[in-house]
Amino acid sequence: MLKEIRPALVSFAALACLTGLIYPLAITGIAQTLFPAQANGSLIEQDGRVIGSALIGQSFTDDTYFHGRLSATTAPDPQDSSKTAPAPYNAAASGGSNLGPTSKALADRLAADVAAARQDNPKAPVPVDLVTTSGSGLDPEISPEAALFQVSRIARARNLPEAELRALVESRIEGRDLGVFGEPRVNVLQLNLALDRLGRNRPST
Known part of the structure; x- marks a missing residue:
């Protein structure tokens, strides 16, 4: 039984790590590096405070x-x-x-x-x-x-x-x-x- 379940558990853990952690962090990092203003909501500031988007x-x-x-x-x-x-x-x-x-x-x-x-x-x-x-x-x-x-x-x-x-x-x-x-x-x-x-x-x- 464990022999059949183990590959499924390993695949689940690998995909969860890839799609739920590595991919979001990578995309967030790329967005913050290349498009920081857009990634943060295209916020508009005046005198150091956010007044809108x-x-x-x-x-x-x-x-x-x-x-x-x-x-x-x-x-x-x-x-x-x-x-x-x-x-x-x-x-x-x-x-x-x-x-x-x-x-x-x-x-x-x-x-x-x-x-x-x-x-x-x-x-x-x-x-x-x-x-x-x-x-x-x-x-x-x-x-x-x-x-x-x-x-x-x-x-x-x-x-x-x-x-x-x-x-x-x-x-x-x-x-x-x-x-x-x-x-x-x-x-x-x-x-x-x-x-x-x-x-x-x-x-x-």
Whole structure:
């Protein structure tokens, strides 16, 4: 009996050691050596502390900042654990709203958001990614058109020239991966950090 069981036990131990210990340690070591920032979550730091990740969006609602794509993620309602409450960019509950094209709630919400966006910039068509949610609810990026659409609002709120803000947006546009995959985009958190630096670096009047 032991003669038949021993090879199986040895194979099990060898494979467990190889796939459960050696392989993960090797891949972790390679990742930490070649791609340390990506391996650690693409974290963004400011003044020595982590303020977010380049991979997960954050909620910006103030008129002085660029707003990201809407998020439909939720979390347990603190008042009633049997229900959920809106919790934008909740990475523990990634997902969309699951509202279909015939949903009245979705149509009403879209109409209200489009009307609000047009108040910020009545001269330009509203970019679709400013009024729709993504499948993940965690998108950290918006289209260049969505960022440029918000320039007039931020210029008024910060008393900055629109041309200066447009140049800032254009300097932060990331192209398609390898030139063919995906679409041009702007990371909202990094853009807002650059916006704050722009304000600090302006000479006082």
